[in-house]
Amino acid sequence: MRRQRPRATLPAVLVPALTVSLLAGCSADGGRAEPTAPSASPAPTASLGFTPRRLELPVHAYQLSPADQVKVTRARNTAIAACMKRYGLSWSAPKTPAAPRQDRRYGVIDLPAAQRYGYHLLPTDDTAPTEQGEPPSKAETDVLTGGRLLDADTGRSHLLAGYTEPVREVDGKPVPSGGCAQEAERKLLGRDDLTSTAGVVSRINTESFTESMKDTAVKDALAAWSTCMRKAGYDYADPLESIATARLDSDEVPTDEIDLATADVTCKRAVDLVDIWSRAESAVQRRMIRQHASATAKQRADNETRVRNAVALTGPAGE
Structure with a gap:
């Protein structure tokens, strides 16, 4: 049965507010803070029976790897907890979902995943939301x-909603600029100036995807994918349209979703879409990185410093 093409919809990317998640871990019980950390490995890939494919793109060199992100997050949580303890406050970091094992930049790209889970995330991907406690x-x-x-893109800070001026002391004790959260960032960066070029890297990461879809080879491959899908009984212009039809808010994976996802990945393989797309986007990213050489180099250096200081604070494994 042919499916009508829905309106093209880019998947929404939800970026949680850092401060909201940080505040969820507060507790004024005066006890010892027990910082927790995101799991580096939600479950072994052996339990899946296959190894999910991860794309390799130039921009990754200017972002923290999933493993390094875990180290940095653990160290940040430890530093915040120690700072909060100075004021008699216990702080336990809220649970942070681990980075998904399956790369979804171009939709589902692993046939075994499509055949078993459709467009749903793999069971090894820890995506459980943080449970919010008392305000x-x-x-x-x-x-x-x-x-x-703190604005993570620029490293500049501004007043939090509800505040007319920065807090300088609590119960007669001086509060570090930006509180314990920014004190932790200064420890990780090893400097007082938190100015960041992360926003440049973030824009490269998103704009390169959009620009790559204009590449002639990618457009031809998408057209070939769409033709392949029509032969399988589906009418979609690109994989973003097909995945947009899935009910990802439900734990149930219906058979028709599995059939659609399987056809999607089968057609991707048939026309070599993922490799063509990643090559084109890599070229776009390399050009953008050259255009912003100073900013991207600074971000990579900052990331290296964060990881180095994180290991110094909590050890290689983040204990």
Whole structure:
């Protein structure tokens, strides 16, 4: 049965507010803080029976790897907890979902995943949302944030909603600029200036995807994929349209979703879409990286510093 083509829809990317997640770990019980960390491996890939494919793109060299992100997050949590303890506050980091094992940049690309899970995430991907506890007290928010919110893209901070000026002390004790959260960032970067070029790398990561879809080879491959899908009984212009039809908010994976995802990946393989697309996007990224050589080099150096200082704070495994 032929399916009508839905309106093209890019998948929404939800970026949680850092401060909201940080505040979820506050507890004014005066006890010992027990920082927790995201799991580096939600479950062994052996349990899947296959190894999910990960794309290799030039921009990855300027981003923290999943393993390094775990180290940095653990160290940040440890530093925040130690800082909060100075004010008699216990802070336990909220659970952070691990990086998905399956790369979804071009939709589902592993046939075994499509045949078993359709467009749904793999069971080894830890995507459980953080359970929010009691709202933090004013004192907890004051100490954690200093009344300021750090912009991760630029490294600049601005007043948190509800604050008219930065918090400088709590109960007579001086509060570090930006609170314990920004004190932890300064420890990781090894400097007071938190200015960042992460936004440049982030824009390269997103804009290169959009620009790559204009590449002639990619457009031809997408057209070939669409033709292949029509032969299988589906009418979609590109994989973004097909995956947009899935009910990913449900735990159930219906048979028709598995059939569609299987046809999707089978056609990707038949026309070599993933390799053609990744080659084109890699070329776009290399050009963008050259155009922003200074900013990207700074971000890579900052990432290396973060990892090095994270290991110094908590050890190689983040204990």
